[in-house]
Amino acid sequence: MSEAISYIWLGVLAVFEAPALFSLAGIGIPAPLVMLLCGLLTGIAVGATPGLAGPMAMAVSLPILISVFGVSADALLPVFAFLIGIMKGATVGGAVPAILFNTPGTPDAFMTTLDGHPMTLRGTPERALKIAHFSSVSGDTVSDIVLFVCAPFLAVMVESVLDLPEKTALIILSLSFIAAVMGASVAKGLISVSLGMVSAYVATGQGFHPRLTMGVEALSDGFPLIAAVLGVLILGEVFKSIFDMWRGIRRKRAEDHNADLAPDGLRPGDIRRILPHIGRSSLIGCMVGALPGVGSTLAATLGHSLGKRRHETRKGPTDKSFGEGIPEGIAATEAANSAVSGANLIPVLSLGIPGNAAAVFLILAADSIGGFNPGPSVFNFAAPEINPELVVAFGIFTLMALGNLLNWTIGGIFMRSMGVMARVPNRILLPVVLLVTLTAIYVQETSLAALWVAIGFGVLGFFFRVLEISVLPFVIAFILAGSLENTARQAFSASGGDPFFLFRSPVACGMLAAAVILVVLLARKK
Amino acid sequence: MEFLRKPNAMLGLLAVVLGILALAVWVPADTGSGLVEKARGKYRIGDALAPAVAFSLLIFSGLLLLWETRSKPAQQLITRHHLVFTGGLLLIFALSLAAMRWTGPMAVALLGAGGEGAGYRELRDTVPWKYLGFALGGSSLVGAFICLASRKLRLRFFLIGLAAALAMILLYDLPFDDLLLPPNGDV
Numbered sequence: 001m002s003e004a005i006s007y008i009w010l011g012v013l014a015v016f017e018a019p020a021l022f023s024l025a026g027i028g029i030p031a032p033l034v035m036l037l038c039g040l041l042t043g044i045a046v047g048a049t050p051g052l053a054g055p056m057a058m059a060v061s062l063p064i065l066i067s068v069f070g071v072s073a074d075a076l077l078p079v080f081a082f083l084i085g086i087m088k089g090a091t092v093g094g095a096v097p098a099i100l101f102n103t104p105g106t107p108d109a110f111m112t113t114l115d116g117h118p119m120t121l122r123g124t125p126e127r128a129l130k131i132a133h134f135s136s137v138s139g140d141t142v143s144d145i146v147l148f149v150c151a152p153f154l155a156v157m158v159e160s161v162l163d164l165p166e167k168t169a170l171i172i173l174s175l176s177f178i179a180a181v182m183g184a185s186v187a188k189g190l191i192s193v194s195l196g197m198v199s200a201y202v203a204t205g206q207g208f209h210p211r212l213t214m215g216v217e218a219l220s221d222g223f224p225l226i227a228a229v230l231g232v233l234i235l236g237e238v239f240k241s242i243f244d245m246w247r248g249i250r251r252k253r254a255e256d257h258n259a260d261l262a263p264d265g266l267r268p269g270d271i272r273r274i275l276p277h278i279g280r281s282s283l284i285g286c287m288v289g290a291l292p293g294v295g296s297t298l299a300a301t302l303g304h305s306l307g308k309r310r311h312e313t314r315k316g317p318t319d320k321s322f323g324e325g326i327p328e329g330i331a332a333t334e335a336a337n338s339a340v341s342g343a344n345l346i347p348v349l350s351l352g353i354p355g356n357a358a359a360v361f362l363i364l365a366a367d368s369i370g371g372f373n374p375g376p377s378v379f380n381f382a383a384p385e386i387n388p389e390l391v392v393a394f395g396i397f398t399l400m401a402l403g404n405l406l407n408w409t410i411g412g413i414f415m416r417s418m419g420v421m422a423r424v425p426n427r428i429l430l431p432v433v434l435l436v437t438l439t440a441i442y443v444q445e446t447s448l449a450a451l452w453v454a455i456g457f458g459v460l461g462f463f464f465r466v467l468e469i470s471v472l473p474f475v476i477a478f479i480l481a482g483s484l485e486n487t488a489r490q491a492f493s494a495s496g497g498d499p500f501f502l503f504r505s506p507v508a509c510g511m512l513a514a515a516v517i518l519v520v521l522l523a524r525k526k
Numbered sequence: 527m528e529f530l531r532k533p534n535a536m537l538g539l540l541a542v543v544l545g546i547l548a549l550a551v552w553v554p555a556d557t558g559s560g561l562v563e564k565a566r567g568k569y570r571i572g573d574a575l576a577p578a579v580a581f582s583l584l585i586f587s588g589l590l591l592l593w594e595t596r597s598k599p600a601q602q603l604i605t606r607h608h609l610v611f612t613g614g615l616l617l618i619f620a621l622s623l624a625a626m627r628w629t630g631p632m633a634v635a636l637l638g639a640g641g642e643g644a645g646y647r648e649l650r651d652t653v654p655w656k657y658l659g660f661a662l663g664g665s666s667l668v669g670a671f672i673c674l675a676s677r678k679l680r681l682r683f684f685l686i687g688l689a690a691a692l693a694m695i696l697l698y699d700l701p702f703d704d705l706l707l708p709p710n711g712d713v
Contacts, residue, residue, distance in 0.1 A: 067702045185534075187591035191541055194587055197580035198548075205573035207558025212577055214556060243611050245675040428683075431671035432690045435664050439694045439707065446711025448627060455619050459612060467537060467603050485576040497562075497569030523590060 003381045004152070010386070011394020015402070018077055031069070032081040036399055039085020040406050041414055046086065047093025048418035050101075051241060051426040052433065054090030058083050058361040059230050060436050063443040066368055073371040073388065077395045083365060084396065087358045088403045091140060091338045092415055095132035099330070100125055100419045111304045111333040118325025126416065130266050131327040132334045133412040135278050139335035141404045142282040143289060143342030147349070148397050150290070155350035155379035162376075164491035165501050169508035169515075171484045174353045175477055176515035177291065181298075183470035186523040192469050195460075196477030197484075199223055204482065206489075223457070224450050226364060227441050228478060231454035232471050233357055234437050236461015238430050243462070245427050274331035277307045281332045285339025290346045291355070296337035303336025304329065342400065348374050349393060352483070354476055363479060368444075533603040535595040541588030548581040618670045626663025627709045633658050650710045657695055660707045664691030 020028025021035075039061075046057040065082055069075035098109040099116030112132065119128035162170060179189030203210040203222035213219040281303035288299040307329070308322035315321070322329040341358070348359040352375030366372045371388065378389045441454050464471050488502075495501035502508050559572035631646035633639070634655060649655040668687030673679050698705050 063705065064698065064702070067705050185591065185594055187538065187587050187594050190583060190587035190590065191537075194545075194580050194584040197583070198577060201577045201580060205558065205576075207573045209556075209558030209573070211557040211573050212552065214552075239611075239615060242615075242671060242675045243608070246611060246677065247607060427675035428672055428686055430675065431668040431687070434671060435668050435687070435690050436694065438667075439664075439698060442708045442711070443698055443705045446706050448623060448709055448712050451623065451708070452619075455616075459616070462612070463604070463608070466608055467533075481576070481580075485571075488576075489571045492571050493568065499562075519590075523594060 007381065007387075007390050008394050008397075010391045011396075012398045014077060014391050014395040015081075015398045019074060021078075031078040032395070032399060033402065035065075035078045036081040036085045036403055037406060039082035040089040040403060040411065041085075042082075043086035043089020043091075044093035044411065044415050045089075045418055045421055047090035048096035048415065049093075049421040049424060049429065050097045051429050053237075053357075054086050055357040055361060056234050056433060056437065057086045057090070058358065059226075059234055060440045061086070062226075062361065062365060062368070063440050065365075066444075071369045073369075075369050076366070076372050076392050077399065079365050079369060080362065080392075080396055081399045083358075083361055084399050084403055085406075087341055088140060088400075088407055089411070091341050092133060092136045092407060092411055093418060094337075095136060095330070095334055096129065096415060096418050096421070099128045099132060101423075109300075109337075111300045111337075112330055114304070114323045115325050115327075115329025115333075118323075119327075119330075122325055124265075125419075126265050127267065127270070127327070128325075128330060129416050130412065131270065131274060131330045133415055134271065135274060135281075135331040135334040136338040137404065137407045137411065138278045139282045139285055139337070139339035140341055140407065143286050143339040144397075144400045144404060145342075146286045146290070147342040147345055147400070150343075151346050151349045152379045152393075154346065155376040156381070158351060159376040159379070161507065163505070164487055164494055165505050165508045166511065168484065168487045168491050169502060169505075169511035170351065171353070171480055171487065173511040173515045173518075174347070174351070175473070175480065175484075176519055178473045178476055180518050180522040181291070182473055184468060186519055188467070188469040189473050190519070192464065192471065192473035193477040196474035197481040199228060199457075199474075200478045200481035201485070204485075218449055223453055224441075224445050225367070225479075226444050227450045227454040228457045229360060229364065229475055230437055230441055231457025232461035232464070232474055233360075235434065235454055235458025236465060236471060238434050238437070239458055239462040240465040241426060241430050245430075270327055274327050276310075277303075277328050277332040278335040280306060280310070281334075281336035282339040285336040286343040288336075289340035289343030289355070296340040296356075299340045300333045300337040303332045307332025349378065349396075350376060352376065354479060357472065357475070360475055360479065532595050532598075534598070535592055537603075538588040538591030538595060541584050541591065543588075545581045545585035545588060549578060549585070553577050553581065614674065615671075618667065618674070622663045622667035622670065623708075624663075625666055626659045627712065629659040629662045630655055630709070631713065647713055650713055656707070656710055657699075659709050660695065661688060661691045663708070664688075664694065 015032045016030055018030040018032050021031040022029055042057055042061070043054055046052045046054060061082060065079045066075070069078050094109045095112050095116065098112040100120055102113050102117040116128045116132060119125065175193050179193045180186045182189050198212070202212045203219055205211045210220045284303050284306065285296070285299040288302065289296070304322070311322055311328055320326045322332075340356075344355045345359060345362075347353045347355045348362065352373070354360045354363050363374060366374055372378070372392045373389070378393050380387050380390065438451050438454065441450055442448070461471050464474065491501050492498070495504070498504065502512065553574050557572070557574040557577065559574060561572050561575045561578060562569055563572040630650070634644075634646045634649055639649060639655065646655065665684050665687035668690050669684030672683040672686060676683070695707065699707050
């Protein structure tokens with residue numbers, strides 16, 4: 001216990017005693033704090049802009065951050081601070097265009113439009129935005145507390161219980177789970193995983209022959225990670241949005257509502273009436289977020305549906321229902337989708353398995369800088385000397401707590417001033433995002449070939465979206481495929497070449513059985 | 527076999543065929559070692575095993591998609607519009623990346639900048655030469671995509687692209703000496 005407290009303290013010190021970026025009234029302001037604030041404001045602005053998303057801002061900023069802070073161990077916390085700030089800010093900012101202009105930037109923000117935009121049409125946009133901010137930051141805070149408590153315990157348990165065969169089986173189970181729960185079809189999720197694995201295996205391996213390259217010299221180093229991930233995740237999304245604009249596919253607008261004669265802003269009793277919804281939706285968000293790949297859309301939908309059911313049983317005959325512009329509807333949705341963000345880091349920090357796009361970028365940053373490999377080995381409290389990775393982990397937790405503090409204080413004010421971002425037309429914004437993303441890739445890879453790789457993966461991501469195949473299983477499989485192969489190789493060698501090495505351990509057998517059962521059950525259900 | 531005409535069924539079939547072809551031809555021909563190999567008296571996993579597992583999963587996914595599609599209504603997924611759009615975007619990328627790559631070297635060659643024997647490589651860290659390709663290629667890329675999304679051809683769309691390219695220069699190149707904008711890492 002005393003080791004844990006020492007490490008928590010070291011993590012706090014790592015943030016506050018980091019090199020100062022500048023001085024204010026003679027006091028040095030540590031770089032991680034400055035970057036956290038910058039990231040948070042950037043994230044809110046990005047979240048408030050329909051068509052942009054947190055991962056896009058992370059992609060663009062990563063090469064700049066690495067150029068500014070370098071690739072030494074000191075760079076880890078400032079870089080993570082900016083990325084965490086974006087993650088938190090984008091979660092809060094997403095409600096702005098949904099409420100003010102009925103233009104959800106993300107699928108989960110669609111549920112916010114149902115009650116948020118009618119409130120705007122009735123002349124109470126500020127009240128709706130304040131409810132959204134309070135609910136979103138509450139959900140995020142609960143989620144972070146769950147992360148701080150669960151991730152270290154889960155990691156310690158995993159490290160003590162799981163050996164190489166079990167770790168191999170755990171990756172297989174995670175990939176099956178992500179494939180099964182994401183998207184409308186289990187089969188399409190598995191196609192996404194298998195293609196992600198195939199792409200990752202090009203030109204890797206242990207032999208001298210670069211496998212699966214078909215003799216193409218340009219492929220002899222494999223696909224650059226950053227180009228492949230940004231291509232599928234961001235370029236694919238931009239291509240699909242431009243295609244929709246080209247074809248004239250538009251979202252429908254909300255109908256007019258009667259004006260609310262009461263003044264705008266929070267009213268007495270607002271917080272009391274939304275608290276039960278925030279509590280319920282935060283728990284839903286945490287549970288959904290802890291599962292890799294499930295995402296905030298399901299949490300928002302579940303939070304809204306359960307909140308609606310509860311509200312219908314309790315409301316009076318003259319009270320409005322969900323969907324007619326009530327604070328409870330916004331609270332149930334925003335708390336649920338924001339509670340996903342912290343909990344989503346549980347699998348990446350405790351198991352090394354990224355559960356969402358933001359976690360993918362944290363892994364990319366860790367991979368680029370070095371000195372921190374997210375996974376169960378990070379939480380080694382028993383190391384004879386100070387474990388630097390554990391200090392970084394607690395530094396990340398400190399930054400997340402500080403991010404919440406900033407979100408509670410200045411986040412709301414900044415969020416409400418960001419309505420102007422939703423007025424930037426997507427037909428201009430998205431091509432600019434395209435150039436920014438390609439420039440970010442080039443700056444890291446310094447090769448036009450890498451841009452073509454990204455464009456190729458972007459076209460793949462475009463067709464995935466057209467064919468309703470989820471792209472996140474592809475990205476996560478691309479990242480985990482190397483670990484899966486290496487762990488399996490080590491487990492096989494350690495077993496003395498036993499072909500049934502995965503089936504000798506009851507835990508590994510249980511995980512493999514769970515993977516099969518999950519796929520079969522969800523395939524039947526969907 | 528009517529259901530095989532559904533787009534999802536065709537996708538499933540394609541996955542099965544590609545998986546079988548890869549397992550039968552591509553993986554054996556393009557990997558340095560087999561599924562398992564013996565080295566220094568010990569068995570170890572060869573380079574072919576992981577791709578074989580991935581392609582087997584692709585075959586299984588295809589079969590599962592065929593099974594899932596049986597009871598679902600047909601829906602149009604890929605149309606000729608998607609293919610035309612893809613062709614168009616690849617053309618825009620080809621032209622704008624070519625402009626990005628060759629504008630600087632061509633300008634240096636035509637104007638004879640840098641003196642006798644000097645090429646773009648010698649001037650790639652010099653203003654304005656190092657920005658020419660990025661500015662022209664970037665503005666044409668952004669402008670062409672705005673035209674595509676708006677279905678209109680306007681000069682101001684390309685000026686927006688130029689502004690975006692200049693913003694990228696301000697963001698990446700001016701403050702950081704070690705970051706290279708396209709195409710300066712390739713020449």
